[in-house]
Structure formats: structure tokens, C-alpha cells
Amino acid sequence: MMEAKHIEQQLRGYILENLLFTKDQSVLKNETSLLESGVVDSTGILEVIMFLENHFGIKVEDEEMIPENLDSINSIVSYVQRKRAA
Amino acid sequence: MCGIAGVVELTEAKHRPADEQLAAMVAALSHRGPDEFGLYRDERAVLLHARLSILDLSAGQQPMAHANGRLWISFNGEIYNYIELREQLRALGHAFRTHSDTEVALCAYAQWGAECFARFNGQWAIAIWDAQQRELVLSRDHFGIAPLYVCEQPDRVIFASEVKAIFALDETLPRAFDPLGLEQTFTFWSIIPPQGIFKGISELRPGHYRIYRNGAATEHAYWQPRFPTCRAEEFAGSLDAAVAALHDTLQQATRLRMQRADVPVGSYLSGGLDSSLVAALGKDARPDTFHTFSMRFEDAEYDETDYQREMAARLGSRHAELLITRADIAAALPEVIEHTERPILRTAPVPLFLLSRRVRAAGIKVVLTGEGADEVFAGYDIFREAKVRRFWARFPQSEFRPMLLNRLYPYLSRSPVGQQAMARRFFGKNLDQWDRPGFSHALRWSTTASIKRFYSEQQRQAVAGSDVIKALLDELPAAFKQWSYLSQDQYLEMVSLLSGYLLSSQGDRMLMAHSVEGRFPYLDINVVEFANALPARYKLKVLDEKHVLKQCAAAVIPPRILARKKQPYRAPDALAFIGAERPPGWLEELMESDSVQQAGVFNEQAVGQLWRKCRNFSGQQFSNADNMALIGIMSTQLLYERFIRRRPAANPRVNFTTHHDLTVK
Numbered sequence: 232m233m234e235a236k237h238i239e240q241q242l243r244g245y246i247l248e249n250l251l252f253t254k255d256q257s258v259l260k261n262e263t264s265l266l267e268s269g270v271v272d273s274t275g276i277l278e279v280i281m282f283l284e285n286h287f288g289i290k291v292e293d294e295e296m297i298p299e300n301l302d303s304i305n306s307i308v309s310y311v312q313r314k315r316a317a
Numbered sequence: 318m319c320g321i322a323g324v325v326e327l328t329e330a331k332h333r334p335a336d337e338q339l340a341a342m343v344a345a346l347s348h349r350g351p352d353e354f355g356l357y358r359d360e361r362a363v364l365l366h367a368r369l370s371i372l373d374l375s376a377g378q379q380p381m382a383h384a385n386g387r388l389w390i391s392f393n394g395e396i397y398n399y400i401e402l403r404e405q406l407r408a409l410g411h412a413f414r415t416h417s418d419t420e421v422a423l424c425a426y427a428q429w430g431a432e433c434f435a436r437f438n439g440q441w442a443i444a445i446w447d448a449q450q451r452e453l454v455l456s457r458d459h460f461g462i463a464p465l466y467v468c469e470q471p472d473r474v475i476f477a478s479e480v481k482a483i484f485a486l487d488e489t490l491p492r493a494f495d496p497l498g499l500e501q502t503f504t505f506w507s508i509i510p511p512q513g514i515f516k517g518i519s520e521l522r523p524g525h526y527r528i529y530r531n532g533a534a535t536e537h538a539y540w541q542p543r544f545p546t547c548r549a550e551e552f553a554g555s556l557d558a559a560v561a562a563l564h565d566t567l568q569q570a571t572r573l574r575m576q577r578a579d580v581p582v583g584s585y586l587s588g589g590l591d592s593s594l595v596a597a598l599g600k601d602a603r604p605d606t607f608h609t610f611s612m613r614f615e616d617a618e619y620d621e622t623d624y625q626r627e628m629a630a631r632l633g634s635r636h637a638e639l640l641i642t643r644a645d646i647a648a649a650l651p652e653v654i655e656h657t658e659r660p661i662l663r664t665a666p667v668p669l670f671l672l673s674r675r676v677r678a679a680g681i682k683v684v685l686t687g688e689g690a691d692e693v694f695a696g697y698d699i700f701r702e703a704k705v706r707r708f709w710a711r712f713p714q715s716e717f718r719p720m721l722l723n724r725l726y727p728y729l730s731r732s733p734v735g736q737q738a739m740a741r742r743f744f745g746k747n748l749d750q751w752d753r754p755g756f757s758h759a760l761r762w763s764t765t766a767s768i769k770r771f772y773s774e775q776q777r778q779a780v781a782g783s784d785v786i787k788a789l790l791d792e793l794p795a796a797f798k799q800w801s802y803l804s805q806d807q808y809l810e811m812v813s814l815l816s817g818y819l820l821s822s823q824g825d826r827m828l829m830a831h832s833v834e835g836r837f838p839y840l841d842i843n844v845v846e847f848a849n850a851l852p853a854r855y856k857l858k859v860l861d862e863k864h865v866l867k868q869c870a871a872a873v874i875p876p877r878i879l880a881r882k883k884q885p886y887r888a889p890d891a892l893a894f895i896g897a898e899r900p901p902g903w904l905e906e907l908m909e910s911d912s913v914q915q916a917g918v919f920n921e922q923a924v925g926q927l928w929r930k931c932r933n934f935s936g937q938q939f940s941n942a943d944n945m946a947l948i949g950i951m952s953t954q955l956l957y958e959r960f961i962r963r964r965p966a967a968n969p970r971v972n973f974t975t976h977h978d979l980t981v982k
């Protein structure tokens with residue numbers, strides 16, 4: 232099973248570089264809601280999903296596109312872990 | 318329309334501008350008024366005028382004097398009720414030498430003083446110099462259709478229809494961005510007058526006049542948007558009565574705009590309700606050939622050709638079309654920014670710039686447009702969105718209420734259920750603030766603010782501690798909270814976007830770039846006062862936008878146009894620059910780290926990262942955030958390049974056909 236730390240680092244790197252355009256790790260906390268804090272808007276979340284599918288070899292099913300799975304670094308990390316374990 | 322400019326020394330005659338400086342100043346406005354140039358000068362004041370002749374072509378030259386030579390005017394715009402005002406003034410004993418509205422405006426000022434502006438129905442930027450009292454009055458129309466910039470210095474005031482004329486006067490004037498103007502732009506999509514985008518240059522607020530007397534300035538509002546605060550102030554009739562009254566008011570507004578011109582008046586046709594209705598009313602108001610103009614898009618997503626052609630056929634107009642490609646947008650942007658004189662966050666102004674060129678090529682100087690209807694009659698999605706979110710906020714646990722969002726954004730109902738849950742999280746932000754001023758616009762403002770991620774340290778520090786949203790909300794009228802929620806939302810929309818963006822970057826500046834005057838029946842003061850007094854449910858009936866206007870249009874426009882869902886006017890944004898072809902060379906240069914660093918607004922690493930991301934993009938559509946950031950950054954960089962790093966070029970060879978120089982003995 233892929234280590235949580237590894238997933239987190241990859242994901243953080245992606246979000247910082249492609250959505251926040253910075254290298255400053257401190258601008259994003261693991262528990263921050265991506266939608267409520269404005270890191271992504273309702274269409275921007277699709278970019279994150281594309282990244283998850285390409286990078287972690289998972290397929291995000293329609294019914295899985297819910298805030299509980301995708302709205303923070305923490306929730307995405309555990310979602311990806313669950314998917315990869317399945 | 319025309320261009321006006323001037324310089325007034327506030328306390329004593331000190332700097333006499335050289336003739337070449339004045340020529341350069343007025344020449345910078347020659348696209349606004351290519352027909353004639355005029356100058357007035359005395360020991361303390363200079364008024365300049367670039368004329369686009371529309372009324373009383375043989376007379377009406379400016380600057381114009383009031384009979385005894387005490388008052389002088391430089392005037393840009395139209396006073397549509399000048400004939401009625403002239404009758405009133407005649408009855409008061411005034412005589413007139415011309416048939417122009419300029420003389421009426423001047424005479425009205427002589428008679429009523431600054432009270433006169435509240436009597437005008439029109440669009441204007443006016444400078445009046447009282448040579449005896451040594452007093453300068455600047456005034457701007459109710460909604461800010463005509464532009465007017467002011468640069469105040471300790472001992473003199475410089476004003477002009479466009480910033481480039483101010484810069485053209487004096488090369489020693491500092492040219493720099495105002496960080497607060499940028500902060501407003503990257504929050505509201507626009508500056509809000511009086512805030513300007515360049516340091517030291519402000520904009521006269523719509524509905525205001527300013528008087529300079531003895532070295533001091535005072536500013537007054539002659540008009541402000543008002544809405545009913547109780548049932549007794551509302552229009553009391555039925556919906557049918559409102560439809561009938563609106564028809565009469567709008568017909569009268571359109572007639573004035575068609576008939577009070579000594580040249581042909583055409584119309585834009587977008588394919589939507591608003592322009593179709595004014596075109597239909599316009600066609601009826603004048604018997605001569607009626608010209609209509611439409612833009613088509615190569616991208617099917619933005620194109621409305623079918624509807625435009627159907628409406629043109631119904632009108633029997635001489636219809637001209639202009640096909641807009643992505644390459645056209647990319648090629649024209651630099652020139653467009655020279656005219657917007659401010660950053661833009663989407664490319665929508667560009668096709669309007671190209672369309673006015675087409676109008677001019679057809680020999681037409683004046684067009685009607687449907688601009689203003691969405692503000693005045695509540696057409697935008699933001700009004701419906703706010704209504705749904707307030708309804709939802711009253712019972713946030715409801716599963717049913719947020720599903721109304723699908724009615725607003727049909728793409729949501731076609732999206733997977735899960736994605737709807739994500740959208741719900743997004744639109745459900747700050748629901749507990751539903752009763753607070755600004756609730757309607759908070760989502761838009763926070764989405765736009767994502768561009769601030771690109772700020773340079775310098776820009777970030779310059780605006781640290783300033784809160785432009787709070788500043789806007791702190792200045793709301795005292796009665797604001799007593800208005801209906803819809804009125805509150807409409808007011809915020811008008812104040813934050815109408816003058817600063819819509820009437821400027823998608824209005825006057827794109828039209829006047831090619832010497833075309835726009836006329837806006839929906840912004841006739843009588844139409845607006847009437848609409849503002851209507852109960853909210855007549856404008857936004859449940860979720861049906863512009864309800865009363867649709868009823869009014871039913872008799873004259875095809876049912877298919879009436880029934881179609883409102884299509885927001887958009888054009889290809891980032892995709893115009895990045896796609897099949899290499900980005901233009903100028904763009905590559907502007908996005909380079911040296912250029913970004915030099916302009917100082919954005920962080921070069923962040924911009925470099927965005928640029929790489931966009932260049933490597935292989936999908937179908939950029940995200941909203943990336944589109945806005947890319948266009949916002951490139952337009953800011955262009956603005957820096959063309960207005961700050963270099964001085965805007967102006968050809969100083971101008972022949973003054975009107976020349977009153979009292980300093981030459």
C-alpha cells in the first residue's frame with residue numbers, strides 16, 4: 232500500500248505548483264477545505280481529479296466525487312489509499 | 318461622442334502649456350473626434366475638443382462660449398432632451414445661435430448652475446469654465462457612459478476623456494500603477510470610480526459633478542440610484558400595467574436616441590432579447606434604411622448567428638456580420654488595451670473593438686446597443702444565484718433547496734450526482750451571511766481574488782491592510798438595508814461593474830476606438846427610474862429573469878429569441894492565445910521573467926509556472942481561474958508596456974479649426 236506521506240507529498244506538490252503557483256508549503260494546510268478556501272472552484276476540482284487518475288492509476292467514479300473524498304489533502308490521501316487498497 | 322480635455326491653473330497663472338503640448342493632448346483623442354479640433358485659452362484655463370459631428374453638423378463647434386464670453390464649454394456626449402430644455406430656456410428669455418445640444422447644456426448651466434445636470438437626460442462628460450469667477454465645473458452622466466479622467470496637482474488640474482491625453486500633455490507626469498486600482502480590479506473585475514488604475518489619475522464618479530474654485534474642489538452627487546424602501550414607494554399597478562408603461566417609456570427612450578441625430582443610427586444585434594427589442598423599437602422610430610451589426614464566432618460555443626439572422630430578417634434591416642476567430646482576438650488585444658486603459662480579465666472587449674471598426678467601415682457613426690438591460694431588469698445569473706442561495710440559507714439542511722442550482726446552471730444537472738455535491742459545497746459557502754450586504758457577490762469576488770496568488774511581494778505589501786470589499790460596503794447608501802434583496806444585489810452590480818467595466822471596456826472605449834457612438838436606451842434615466850420602482854417580483858419572477866421586459870418584447874421579437882435561455886456574452890479567452898498555433902511573439906516577451914519583474918505587479922516565478930502550465934495544456938478548456946489569471950496578467954503587462962514603460966504615442970500634428978486664444982493680443 233502506498234504510503235500516506237508519499238501520496239501527500241505528490242498531491243501537495245501538484246496543488247502548490249499548478250493551482251496555487253507557489254513553492255511555499257505553508258500556504259496550504261492538510262485539513263483545509265479546497266472549495267471553501269477558494270483553492271479550487273467547482274470546475275477546478277476536475278483538474279485535481281484528472282491528476283489523481285493519471286498519477287495514482289485510479290478511476291474516480293461518479294458517485295465518489297463528493298466533498299468527503301476530495302475536499303482536502305487529508306481526505307484525498309485517505310481516499311486514494313482506500314482506492315489503491317481495493 | 319467626442320473627446321474633451323483641458324488644463325486649469327488653480328491659483329495663479331504659472332505653467333503655460335506650449336502649443337505643441339496642447340496639440341499632442343487633443344491629438345491623443347483624435348479617434349474619439351476626427352472631424353474637427355478646437356481650443357480655448359485664457360490666462361488660467363485651456364479647454365480642448367475633438368469633435369465627432371452628429372448634431373448640427375455645420376455649427377456646434379467647440380469650445381463654445383455663452384453669449385457674453387464668460388462661460389466656455391467643452392462637451393462630449395448627447396443631451397437627448399435638449400429640445401425640451403431649449404423650450405424651457407427660451408421661455409426664460411434665452412436666445413440660441415445654433416441647433417446643437419452643446420449650446421443648450423451651456424445655457425442650462427448659465428440659467429440653473431450645477432442644478433442643471435439633474436435635468437439632463439443623456440450621456441455626457443462636460444467641462445465648463447467660468448472665466449470671470451475662475452471656476453471649473455466637471456460633470457459626468459448618471460451611469461458613467463462617457464469617460465472623464467482627472468489628474469489633480471497642487472496648483473493645477475488636468476482632465477481628459479482618456480488617460481493617454483493626460484500623459485500626452487506633459488511627459489514629466491509620473492506614470493505608475495496605483496496598487497489599490499489593481500486590487501479592486503482583481504476583486505471586482507473592475508476599478509470602481511473614482512479609483513483609477515494609474516497613480517494620481519482618478520475618474521469622476523457617475524452622477525457627480527465637481528467644482529474647482531479658489532484652489533479647492535468640492536464634489537456633489539446630482540443623482541444616485543434609489544429603490545423603494547416600502548410598498549408605498551413601489552409601482553402600484555399590475556404586471557400588465559407595468560408592461561404597458563415600460564413599453565411607452567422604452568419606446569420614448571429609443572425614439573430620442575434614433576431621432577436626435579443628424580446622421581443615420583444603426584443597431585447592434587447580439588441575438589438576444591435586449592438588443593433585439595431596442596433594434597425593433599429603433600427601426601420603427603425612423604423611416605430610413607436601418608443598419609444592423611452582429612458578430613459571429615468561429616467557435617460554436619459562443620456563436621449566435623441563427624438568432625441574429627432571424628431578427629435581422631424580421632426587421633428587414635441592412636445586416637452586416639463580422640466573423641471573429643481566435644487569431645483575430647489574439648492579434649487585436651494589444652490595441653484593445655491601448656483603449657481600455659485598464660486590465661481586463663476576459664477577452665470579451667476585443668470582438669466589440671473589431672465590430673465597431675466594421676460599423677465605421679459601413680459609414681455609420683451611431684449605434685443602439687442593449688447594454689444595461691441586465692443590470693436594470695435583473696438579467697444576470699448572479700441575481701438568480703443569490704435568490705436560490707438565500708432561499709437555501711433559510712433551511713440549510715434541505716436536500717431539495719440547493720437542487721434549484723441545477724435550474725440556474727443546467728450543466729450541473731447533466732453532471733454526475735457526486736459533482737453536484739461538490740458544487741453544493743462551493744455554492745454553500747457563507748450561507749449564514751445571507752442577510753449581509755454583499756452576500757450576492759461574495760462568491761464572485763472570492764473566485765476573482767484567486768489572481769492575487771500571482772502578486773509580487775511589492776504589490777502584496779502595497780495593499781496589505783486595505784480591504785476593498787469592506788470599503789465598498791462601508792459606503793453603501795443609508796437606505797440600502799431597507800431595499801429588497803434584489804434591489805441590493807442590483808445596486809452592487811451597477812456600482813461595481815457597470816461604469817468601470819461594462820460601459821467602459823465593453824462600451825465607450827471599444828466604440829470610440831473607431832469613432833462610433835453607442836446609445837443605450839435601457840440606461841435612459843426615465844427607464845431606469847421606472848425599473849427601479851418596480852416590485853422585485855416583476856423583474857425576477859421566481860427564477861425567470863427580466864420577466865417584465867420579456868412580456869414587453871413579446872409582441873415584437875420572434876418567440877424563439879424570447880424563449881431561449883440567456884446566453885452570457887463570452888469570447889474565447891486563453892484558447893485565443895494558446896492552441897493550435899504558437900502564441901504571438903509579443904506575448905512570449907511579456908510573460909518572460911524580466912518583463913514581469915519590471916512591471917512589478919506579479920511574481921515572475923508564479924507567472925512562469927502558469928505560463929508553462931498553459932503552454933503544456935492539452936485539454937479542451939482552461940479552468941475559469943486559469944483563464945482569468947492569464948488574461949488579467951497579460952493585459953496588465955500590456956498596460957505597463959504601453960502606458961508606463963513607454964509613453965503612449967500621439968501625433969501632435971493637429972489643425973485647430975476652432976481657435977480662441979485670449980492670451981494672444
